[in-house]
Amino acid sequence: MTIEPVYTISSKASGGGRDGEVVSASGQIDLDLRMPKEMGGSGEGTNPEELFSAGYAACFLGALRATSKQAGNPVPDESTVKVTVGIGKDPSDGGFGLTVGIEVYIPGVDEAKARELAEKAHEFCPYSKATRGNIDHKVTVVV
Incomplete structure (x- = not known):
């Protein structure tokens, strides 16, 4: 690529x-x-994890807005994305590794639709693409 x-x-x-x-x-x-x-x-x-979480949250929200608009379901302005980054020992090599939790809040959208929009954003987001296969991600929808 x-x-x-x-x-x-x-x-x-x-x-x-x-x-x-x-x-x-x-x-x-x-x-x-x-x-x-x-x-x-x-x-x-x-610290690096705080900076990474801030950048990832902003990027993912941008991806959510872009993909939902493209699908004809623009998300409300009050939508939010919270990214929690964790760092801990990597048992495979004794070094450190990261985890990422992504919480998506889309007011006024039912949970199934919100989950669909969040998954599309996760496929599209450059941060998600860059870390896929390297960091454990958990995407959840907050209702």
Whole structure:
């Protein structure tokens, strides 16, 4: 598969990785990074999993809007997507791995239709495509 990007952005991490700083080329992101308390850090900054969950949630909501509109069922403006990213030990190699939980809320749409729209968005979303087969995903519909 060959992708021809219409937009690119880079970010640079410095310092200790999870205890450092990350700055995007646009300057819109300029954040201190700290290990979460749950992993022995101070928790006083953000972390890669928090940033990933934010990007994934925004991307998935965009995919939900695009696919539902294309199917002739545009979702209400009040629709939301919450992405929960988990990190933990990977027993297969002793390193770390990620999990992703995706909660989709589409007000005024019955659960079966909402589930169908969420699954279409999951197939379409670039973040879902990039992580499929590498991260356990669980997509749920919140009624």
